[in-house]
Amino acid sequence: MGQVFEAQLVGTDLKIGIVVGRFNEFLTSKLLGGAMDGLKRHGVSEEDIDVAWVPGAFEVPFIAKKMAESKKYDAIIGLGTVIRGSTTHYDYVCNEAAKGIASAGLTTGVPVMFGIVTTETIEQAIERSGTKSGNKGYDAAVSAIEMANLNRLF
Numbered sequence: 001m002g003q004v005f006e007a008q009l010v011g012t013d014l015k016i017g018i019v020v021g022r023f024n025e026f027l028t029s030k031l032l033g034g035a036m037d038g039l040k041r042h043g044v045s046e047e048d049i050d051v052a053w054v055p056g057a058f059e060v061p062f063i064a065k066k067m068a069e070s071k072k073y074d075a076i077i078g079l080g081t082v083i084r085g086s087t088t089h090y091d092y093v094c095n096e097a098a099k100g101i102a103s104a105g106l107t108t109g110v111p112v113m114f115g116i117v118t119t120e121t122i123e124q125a126i127e128r129s130g131t132k133s134g135n136k137g138y139d140a141a142v143s144a145i146e147m148a149n150l151n152r153l154f
């Protein structure tokens with residue numbers, strides 16, 4: 001076997017950018033709290049975390065890409081909550097957020113995490129924002145630390 005690359009979950013010298021959607025703020029603020037908790041528990045200093053608020057999940061990739069291009073950050077975390085309504089709007093917002101976040105990472109070489117909760121119901125969103133199914137912001141933060149450290153190995 002050749003080399004195995006595996007990163008530590010240690011955030012002591014990392015600088016992290018967070019982009020969070022204001023739409024459904026009562027839930028996205030919980031995702032932000034979870035992300036901050038996940039970063040700090042793994043050693044990231046609070047002063048090394050910058051936060052940008054955008055109108056909704058659709059706008060997350062735009063600012064995530066700008067943050068990544070600035071080369072000030074080791075990883076970016078995109079946070080948002082998209083809940084299906086009665087029209088096709090949900091699909092457009094989700095698809096563009098997912099595509100845009102993936103593209104921001106691939107085009108800049110800075111890992112960008114997909115911390116966007118996409119659900120059929122508000123109950124499902126609550127469950128993933130710090131209640132029975134955990135906190136997707138926390139999960140995205142841990143993934144950001146892993147990817148930032150892994151990215152340094154290549």
Ligand SMILES: Nc1c(NC[C@H](O)[C@H](O)[C@H](O)CO)[nH]c(=O)[nH]c1=O
Pocket residue numbers: 021023024055056057058059080081082083084089093
């Ligand atoms: N319906 C949701 C939205 N919609 C707003 C869009 O994200 C966008 O801000 C607007 O279309 C202007 O470009 N955003 C969410 O984050 N969550 C939703 O459920």
Ligand SMILES: CC(=O)[C@@H](O)COP(=O)(O)O
Pocket residue numbers: 082083084085086087088089090091093
């Ligand atoms: C996901 C959304 O954009 C949603 O809030 C829109 O709801 P609707 O499809 O009922 O307009």
